[in-house]
Amino acid sequence: METVRQEQIEESVHKRKRKPWVKWLLIFLAAVIVVVITLLIYVNAYVNRSIPEIEGERVLAGLQADVTVIRDDAGVPHISAETNEDLFYAQGYVTAQDRLFQMEMSRRQASGRLSEVAGEAALTQDKYFRTLGLRRAAEASLEFYNDEAIAALEAYAEGVNAYINEVHDENKWPVEFKLMGLDSMEDWSIVDSLTIGKYMAYDLGGNWERQAFNYYLLNHFGEDEAFELFPSYPEGAMMNISDEEYVDLTKSLVHAPKTHEFNGSNNWVVSGEKTESGKPLLANDPHLGLATPSIWYQVRLESTDYNVSGVIFAGVPGIILGHNEQIAWGVTNVNPDVQQLFIEKRHENNPYQFLYDDEWVDAEVIQETIHVKDGESVDFEIVETIHGPIISEFTNEIDTDKPDTAFSVDWTALDPTTELSAILRINRASNWEEFEEALEYFHAPAQNFVFASQDGTIAYKANGKIPKYQHSDDALLPLPGWDSSNDLNEYIPFDELPTLINPEKGFVATANNKVITDEYPYHISHVWAQPYRYTRIHDVLDEANQLSTEDMMDLQMDQMNLQAEWLVPIIAEVLEGQELSDDEEVALNLLNEWDYIDHVDSPQPLIFHEFFDEMEEQLFPEYIPEEIYRMFKGRGQTVDQLVRSAYNEEGSIWFDKNGGLEAVFKNAFEESVRELKNLYGSDIEGWAWGDYHQVYFEHPLSNIFFLDKFFNSKEPVSVGGSQVTVMAASFKDDGTVNHGASWRFAIDLEEIEKSYQIVGPGQAGHYRSEWYDNQVLDWVNGDYHLTNMEESNGKKLILKAE
DSSP states (O other): OHHHHHHHHHHHHHHHHHHHHHHHHHHHHHHHHHHHHHHHHHHHHHHHHTSOOOSEEEEETTOSSOEEEEEOTTOOEEEEOSSHHHHHHHHHHHHHHHHHHHHHHHHHHHHTOTHHHHGGGGHHHHHHHHHHTHHHHHHHHGGGSOHHHHHHHHHHHHHHHHHHHHHHHTTOOOHHHHHTTOOOOOOOOHHHHHHHHHHHHHHTOOHHHHHHHHHHHHHHSOHHHHHHTSSSOOSSOOOOOOGGGOOOGGGTGGGSOOOOTTOEEEEEEEOGGGBSSSSOEEEEEEEEEOBSSOSEEEEEEESSSOEEEEEEETTOOSOSEEEESSEEEEEEEOOOOOEEEEEEEBOSSOTTEEEETTEEEEOEEEEEEEOOTTSOOEEEEEEEOSSSBBOTTTTSOOOSSSTTEEEEEEEGGGSOOOHHHHHHHHHHOOSHHHHHHHHTTOOSSOEEEEEEETTSOEEEEEESOOBOOSSGGGGGSOEETTOGGGOOOOBOOGGGSOEEESOTTSEEEESSOOOSOTTSSSOOOSOOOOTHHHHHHHHHHHHOOSBOHHHHHHHHTOOBOHHHHHHHHHHHHHHTTSOOOHHHHHHHHHHHTOOSBOOTTOSHHHHHHHHHHHHHHHHSTTTSOHHHHTTOTTHHHHHHHHHHHHHTTSOOHHHHTTTOHHHHHHHHHHHHHHHHHHHHOSOGGGOOHHHHOEEOOBOTTTTSTTTHHHHTOSOOEEOOOBTTSSSBEEEOTTSEEEEEESOEEEEEGGGTTEEEEEOSSOSOOSTTSTTSSTTHHHHHHTOOEEEESSOOOSEEEEEEEO
8 A cells, every 4th residue: 555655656756847848848839839820820911912903993103094904704804995005004014913923934034044043953944045045036126116016015014014013012922932032023124025925936946956856867877767757758869967067966955945846736717608607717726835824814905996805925915816806816836947957167276257158257256144043153155157046055065076067046036026016916907908917027936827807708828937948858957057058048928928818618727737738839847747636627627517616616625536547447457466465455456446536534545645655665765865856856747657658568667677567566565555554454444544644734833842732732634635636635754734725715706706715724823813723624624714805894903093
């Protein structure tokens, strides 16, 4: 008994001794909780403060009169002003409200100034864009703009700066600025807007990469092997660059940012003779990178001279795609050969002189400094020859092996151009004649324009500055820069560009396909998109009558895979009689039963696309380095032709060197089934395309730890389609859909005030906005929102003149 009591006393004493530690621990935990709660309250308050003000009134210096901004149910601002200057001022202000961080990153990227905020990771990219000189080209374009365009640019910049000053004064910077360590922002300038426009020309270009790839082939393979991978087989003998003139692509060019393989679009216009309403229908869906925020900003603009609705790049005034009260228009990429590499011979004693018509000519040398966040500034040198900047040395590494040669690039977008003048004229055009006149000012990028007007006219024009080549084969390879006869100083005359007005078939469609026959007297391009999207669009429009906007939207969402319709029977025939495993037999039977629709829940698209990728793996990687392979633009077109040649027994060196068509198909099919089984299990019939193929609109900061929970709170969404279907949904190696219809648009000119649109993932750039990612599922399912120019109901903001 005494022992028990003693133990109780000792336990009591022990507890009393322990209490102070418990007390201080609780105090510490309470303090931490208070700090955390206080921090969360502060962060939450700051984030909420940074949400744009979209209702009420805001007094702005610089306005001549009050401006009304009504954001409709989809977050589309309808801006009404009394003067054009106030209209573009308000457009700049409103766009900055929704997309300020995007605008800041866009101008930095295009100008080669990302390193200032992103550090050394962006240095190589900055060097490339400084070398290319998009901003220099934008500055050079200023003197070619008329007073109207300059006034619009200035008003827009003033509106952007009004919002920059507002967020600075009220300390309500978008949260991305704080995360990047930014608490200020340089004033927006008119050159910033033009530089973003030049960047879009870059994003839709890239044919120098294919020239570089072809050049590599000729210098590392036999001529027959090289020519077989060319986009078109050359006629007659072609120049082969000698060893002493060789430029090593692996030194620098392989590090250049690459434009996307599938940058393109669909558009079409249908005559009233084939429509339910009796008026033309028009549809457009540009295929670009899918990201958060969208590359497009939808807006409606109204003043005494403008009443126009559609989309524009954040940072640029006006409407580049859309409609007004009389006309509608849309574009796809022509993908012409407008970038030409030149091999430059450098003087052995003067690295800034290059041979040109037997004379040594001084290049222009530009010295710049690239400031690097958390690092030392980098002095950077740019060398520009007669043809353009030297791009093969942009990493600042002179090729020590062959110091006497380098690549320069000649590109139409590096010349002064006046696209904004074209946009403003298009926005006010009321008929085809006025629209076509406006196109004369639109030089780069070259685009397939389709047009419709309320008077019933439908039309098409492949428009832009397209160089005149003496021989079309010259565009396949770099040209000797020392011979002036190779210079590209002339362009296809505007009046001779491919044009079609009111065709007898009752419609015009483009899908980056070959736009005209070889009888056309000028060279346009060697690399066209595979014909599958265009063929499907053509067949649907050709067979149908009484078409409506619903039909246009359905066609934009069409997932018929015509490549599979052509290739699957060949696969089945080639594999017939070969020894297949039970799993391979099941997979092949599924392909034979397929309706060729890339449906999200079907196993066949998964099998087919995996097979095609594996087939390419069988053919090329063993022989072509990965960094060079990334320059293989138009690869799908080339591989299709190789399959046709091998199957038709015309012979294919690249199939033969890998064992022949049967061996390549057998190995690719076997590997495809094995890989898919490892990933998705043994129930082959239960596989689904959407298990792999999922769309994700990635925010640029989502790759930073935990930030994806805020900026990409929605998980990737399973989706149908592919890169070869009308519903374009191109994907990375991991299945992530990151490229496709960045904007969808359909309109019936009978009710021209109404248009149907999708801007994935949404209009707003603030992650707490209701319009931040509200169109993700709309994009997947094809649920369009109606934008009405005559009825604009929603949240109203009055911008008051001071």
